[in-house]
Amino acid sequence: METAATTKNGEGRAAAPRTAGHGAEPVIRARRLSLTFETRDGPVHALKDVDLDISRGEFVSFIGPSGCGKTTFLRVVAGLEQPTGGEILVNGMTPDEARRARAYGYVFQAPGLLPWRTIAGNVRLPLEIMGFEKGEQERRIAEVLDLVDLSGFGRKYPWQLSGGMQQRASIARALSFDAGILLMDEPFGALDEIVRDHLNEQLIALWKKTDKTILFVTHSIPEAVYLSTRIVVMSPRPGRVIEVIENTLPEERPLDIRDTPEFLAIAHKVREGLRKGHAYD
Amino acid sequence: MTANSFWLAFAIGFWLAAFWANVKLAASAWSESRVVRLVVPALFGITLLVLWEGIVRGLSVPAVILPAPSQIAVRISQSLPILWEDFVQTFVKGALTGYLIGCAAAFLTAIVVDRSPFLQKGLLPVGNFVAALPIIGTAPILVMWFGFDWQSKAAVVTIMVFFPMLVNTVEGLRAAEPIQLELMQTYNATWWQTLTKLRLPAALPFIFNGLKISTTLALIGAIVAEFFGSPIRGMGFRISTEVGRLALDMVWAEIAVAALAGSLFYGAVAVVEKRLTFWHPSQRRG
Incomplete structure (x- = not known):
């Protein structure tokens, strides 16, 4: 499994594109990634057949209802959780190797x-x-x-x-x-709206200054749209990717961009995606 | 008015006056000030002594039953060299040595136990069993093994403090939060780094709990162990022989020394605790 992936990654490194993740060697590459927890009430499919490439310098948000596996995906990337199927590479290494190489910083909910x-x-x-x-x-x-x-x-x-x-x-x-990668698991979930706005603004500025790849878990649609270059919409039971939405908003994002029609259109797309996820139930 | 009823009346009068003064102080504007916070318990203690003195004198209680505080004070002042010798023998050599050995051994055992789940399953029940052994039964055996002098007392104390200290430290090593442990994992920290930088500091409130409980156990152990054989000095030895000679004032003098030493010992540990666990919600001020 690992050797196949290494050859795939040997294509050489292009300059990191700011937005879409095409061409360059992905920082994170998931193929048919699955994780099943065995519980007393039977198996729980936290992740099922997740395919995702994330390029250097991207800001990717993961959004979905509780239990959709967005936190689990982050934990798998961090090597804190072992997948039960498929493959995942972080900087071309297994998550555990990446962890040992201190490839990422992790920001928890608390x-x-x-x-x-x-x-x-x-x-x-x-x-x-x-x-x-x-x-x-x-x-x-x-x-x-x-x-x-x-x-x-x-x-x-x-x-x-x-x-x-x-x-x-x-x-x-x-x-x-x-570290080149920043994994953030609902870091602002417990904070009030005003503080949250302020931190979102700071986070964008910081991302621009540092050129890091950021994976950001949230369940706030405006937060996801405001921050990311791409939005991964997920659905629960089994946890899977419903849709990956390219964010076409300009790079310069003052807080009041959230009132523009363009912003609302993308937010609408995300909401539609979330609704689609529900139809699977 | 006879001398007896005078003493009774004086004691009760003093008690009422002190009662009134304390109520006033507690309700006053300065009730939170440092001076008042010292004066209130001091007044309470003095009132107890005065009541004790007044009742013993007023009811002519025989000294064999209960000597008056003044008699005990006289005895203490006349027996300082003996009391000091006993203190060194029992407290410094017996209790303190056993305390240090027992707590250090329990601490190291807790860390070993932590590394090995197998030992955790095997050692903790054994420790529990040893802790359940009555000291009255084990002390004579340890005196046989280690001789009459302070070494056997230190051994008794070691056994007494070992288990509470072990249980508290093991518990404390589980006190770090899951997020903090995972954070260390994301840093690829070694077991030793996680122990010294996260788990031991997080365990400190528990460790100090064990250390504080052990201070009182140590003193009890060292004194009681002397009842089963000791050289002709030591607080336990003095208490048991002076009871036999009906010199109850000397017994009370030893008890006073033991209470004072025990309180200071506990207080000293609590002061260190306050300095090291200033960050814990129970110690934070304001």
């Missing part, structure tokens, strides 16, 4: 900051584990805290900050070791 460490200390955690030298650690901490607008808060403890600031700190932590 910030998961260590309360005994300051914000700077939390950002330092992966750097310590990966063996960056002291001066380099300090440089990177300052850099990523600045990226997420937390420059003055390095010495605070997580419990002294608001939920939104904590989540920003956890994003800084995921960025600190400069």
Whole structure:
């Protein structure tokens, strides 16, 4: 399985296209990817025959109702979950190899900051584990805290900050070791609308600055349309990809782009896709 | 008015006055101030002593039943060298040594147990069994094995503190949140890195729980073990012999020293806990 995939990937690397994922070596490549959990009530098909290529520099959102496998897909990419069928490659490696190579940063639903460490200390955690030298650690901490607008808060403890600031700190932590891929699992799900808008805006700016490949799980249609270059619509039982929607919005996206007809048209397409998913029930 | 009824009246009067003062203080504007927070329990303690003194004198309670606090205070001041010698023998050599050995051994065992699910299944029930052995039964055996001196007392204490410390540490090592553990996994952290940077700090509140419980167990173990054989010094030895000689003031003097030492020991551990687990919701201020 692995050898076949490696030859497929030996095509050489083209310049990373900003939007659609055609031509270049995909950062993530899934073929007939399936994952079945055995539970007491019988098998649960969290993922079924998922085919997906994601290119370098893309911002791909995964949207769908609970249980559609969007989080599971992210966890498979991260090597936190083992697929039961099909194949998946991350940077041309198995997810586990990619994890060992520290190919991605993962932002969970909750910030998961260590309360005994300051914000700077939390950002330092992966750097310590990966063996960056002291001066380099300090440089990177300052850099990523600045990226997420937390420059003055390095010495605070997580419990002294608001939920939104904590989540920003956890994003800084995921960025600190400069992995090419950022996996984000509903990072703003627990935050209120206003904070969420602000963080969405910051996230787009950050993505432009850093040129990372971002996989973003959400169940908010406006969030998906606002952020992504492509939107993957999924449906539950079994978890599968219903539709992949190219986002034709311009790269420059002020918050009020969400009131334009173009935005609403794409949002409508996503909603239609979600409805299609329901028809399978 | 006889001297007896005077003492009773004085004690009750003092009690009522202190009662009134404490109620006033607690309701006053300064009830949260540092001074008042020290004064209220101090006043309470003094009232207890005055009541005790007044009732013993007022009802002419024989010293064999209950000596007055003043008699105990006199005994303490006249027996400082003996009390110190007993303290060193029982507390420093017996209790403290056993405490350190027992807690360290339990901590290391917890980490070994954590690495091996097999040991977790095998060792924890055995530890449970050992903890269920009554100290009254095991202490004489340990005295036979390790001799009359403090070593056998330290052994008793080691066994007493081992299990609570083990259970608490094992529990604490499970305290890290799943997200935090998965985060370490995404960093490809080693077992050792995950242990030192995440799981041990997360376990600290539990570990300190074990350490605090163990302070009182250590003192009890060291004193009781001396009832089953000891050289002619030690707090347990003194208590058992002085009871035999009906010198109850000396027994109470030893009890006072034990209570003071135990409280300070517990307090010292609690202070360290406060400094190391400042981040825990139970320790955070404001």
